[in-house]
Amino acid sequence: AFFHHSDGRLKGKKIVITAGPTREKIDPVRYLTNRSTGKMGYAIAQEAAKAGADVILISGPVSLAKPDGVQVIMVESAQEMYEAVISQFDDSDVVIKSAAVADYRPKHYADHKIKKQPGEQVIELERTKDILMELGQRKDKQVLIGFAAETENVGEYAQKKLMSKNADMIVANNVTESGAGFGTDTNIVTFYRNNGIAKEFPILSKKEVASKILDEVCLLLKEQH
Numbered sequence: 001a002f003f004h005h006s007d008g009r010l011k012g013k014k015i016v017i018t019a020g021p022t023r024e025k026i027d028p029v030r031y032l033t034n035r036s037t038g039k040m041g042y043a044i045a046q047e048a049a050k051a052g053a054d055v056i057l058i059s060g061p062v063s064l065a066k067p068d069g070v071q072v073i074m075v076e077s078a079q080e081m082y083e084a085v086i087s088q089f090d091d092s093d094v095v096i097k098s099a100a101v102a103d104y105r106p107k108h109y110a111d112h113k114i115k116k117q118p119g120e121q122v123i124e125l126e127r128t129k130d131i132l133m134e135l136g137q138r139k140d141k142q143v144l145i146g147f148a149a150e151t152e153n154v155g156e157y158a159q160k161k162l163m164s165k166n167a168d169m170i171v172a173n174n175v176t177e178s179g180a181g182f183g184t185d186t187n188i189v190t191f192y193r194n195n196g197i198a199k200e201f202p203i204l205s206k207k208e209v210a211s212k213i214l215d216e217v218c219l220l221l222k223e224q225h
């Protein structure tokens with residue numbers, strides 16, 4: 001067997017990880033979604049399992065293989081993701097929200113395929129629940145980690161999210177930088193901690209980023225005791 005320095009460091013810890021996009025249905029054949037592929041969240045789930053954690057991966061629709069030793073719950077919409085996360089929250093030690101959750105969903109679902117008409121079509125949208133914000137309000141001992149995929153003002157927006165969502169850390173990236181966007185095997189991230197410390201990293205594989213995030217999770221778990 002292979003032994004890695006990280007083996008066992010998260011033993012006994014229940015870690016909930018969300019990954020991928022959500023899909024918000026318009027009619028039976030159409031939906032709204034985004035460019036998330038789930039690679040970052042799946043990499044975190046895989047590394048957390050290797051580190052001995054009990055891992056629950058709550059995943060939107062992606063085309064990735066299930067990581068070894070991980071319990072996967074597949075969901076589609078933001079509402080389904082919300083319900084799955086809430087049902088796992090109370091006895092979890094860590095929640096890592098890498099999913100790209102839709103902020104809006106169609107206000108009305110059409111039971112039949114919408115037929116095209118002459119002229120313009122308007123789809124009314126309503127807000128979905130902000131899962132991370134809700135967790136931030138409910139949290140008791142849980143370590144809460146969010147993501148911020150930005151195209152400008154990365155530090156400012158990430159720090160706002162850290163505060164408004166009551167998270168312990170935000171993993172931020174500028175998705176317009178090459179090597180950092182959706183679907184790549186690499187990422188360029190900065191960690192913003194609620195103690196004011198920011199850590200910038202060079203371009204790394206998503207597996208390496210996952211391992212850095214879990215290093216920070218270990219520190220946060222220790223600090224809470």
Ligand code: CTP
Pocket residue numbers: 078097098099100101102103128129130131132133145146147148149161
């Ligand atoms: N998030 C969530 N539920 C939502 C929207 C976002 O849990 N309905 C989480 C994401 O999983 C991520 C963090 O909040 O961990 C930040 O998501 P992001 O889309 O960057 O931020 P928003 O608060 O939605 O703000 P905006 O999209 O306007 O930048």
Ligand code: CA
Pocket residue numbers: 101102103
């Ligand atoms: Ca958003």
